[in-house]
Amino acid sequence: MRVFGILALSPSHIWRSSHNHHHSHNSKLRGSHIGSFPIMTKAQYLKSSSLVRFRYLFTRHPLTILFGYFFVFIVGMCLVPFVNNPKRNYDGLIALLLHAAIGVALVHYWGWMALLLTQTIPHFVLYGIGTYLFYAQHNFPGVLFNDKAGWTYEKAAIESSSFLRTGAIMAWFTANIGYHHIHHLNARIPFYRLPEVARGVPELSASRITSLHPREIIRCLRLKVWDVEQQRMVGLDEAMRQPAPAV
Numbered sequence: 001m002r003v004f005g006i007l008a009l010s011p012s013h014i015w016r017s018s019h020n021h022h023h024s025h026n027s028k029l030r031g032s033h034i035g036s037f038p039i040m041t042k043a044q045y046l047k048s049s050s051l052v053r054f055r056y057l058f059t060r061h062p063l064t065i066l067f068g069y070f071f072v073f074i075v076g077m078c079l080v081p082f083v084n085n086p087k088r089n090y091d092g093l094i095a096l097l098l099h100a101a102i103g104v105a106l107v108h109y110w111g112w113m114a115l116l117l118t119q120t121i122p123h124f125v126l127y128g129i130g131t132y133l134f135y136a137q138h139n140f141p142g143v144l145f146n147d148k149a150g151w152t153y154e155k156a157a158i159e160s161s162s163f164l165r166t167g168a169i170m171a172w173f174t175a176n177i178g179y180h181h182i183h184h185l186n187a188r189i190p191f192y193r194l195p196e197v198a199r200g201v202p203e204l205s206a207s208r209i210t211s212l213h214p215r216e217i218i219r220c221l222r223l224k225v226w227d228v229e230q231q232r233m234v235g236l237d238e239a240m241r242q243p244a245p246a247v
Helices: 001-007 013-027 042-045 051-062 062-066 070-083 090-110 112-136 153-159 167-171 179-184 189-200 202-205 214-221 238-239
Strands: 163-164 208-209 226-229 231-235
Touching: 001 013, 001 090, 001 189, 013 070, 013 090, 042 226, 042 238, 062 070, 062 112, 070 090, 070 112, 090 112, 112 163, 112 214, 153 179, 163 179, 179 189, 189 202, 208 214, 226 238
Parallel strands: 163 208
Antiparallel strands: 226 231
């Protein structure tokens, strides 16, 4: 799996570190950006500078998600961790060098079309879909976020993690990634037993549900900031119309 992680631009050491942090801080308004998409409250957003707003919206923008191959995996999973801590995250550099070497070899032996068809396009499609799946796991209508005082691990798993309903084929290709709420309850459950847990624990049927229907995708992508007063994620238009609460 270490070799696979490097080939997949997801070095196991970096992935494990961000994954564990994410599980420990899921749904918190502070510290949850590592391993997931950042969340700002409406008040924070309205008080922020133009540069901070731009960075925040850029990270959550549909085009950034679409180009997850570059922004999330090449930059976010490999380059940034290595630059921040080269000694600890050296596998990020290995992944980048190997990925580049494969690309150079493809061009050298078979030409640019081989690079396009066997590396660039497949990675673009795969990581674009994968990045959206990561996004929809914690950015969907009905998601709840809590401050540290009201946070519990179990509550965050059920109320802040989605059950992304897919067909059988998509579930197979994504290793049942849609059962993210169950994964957050217990990350040691093997992916192939997640549906069994869902059937065997009736309480899990009340989970937050979304899907890959275009209408649901649009609804998820429109969510931008957390409205503390309404206790829900809202779009940018709604956030800008309403005055920020006094702090």
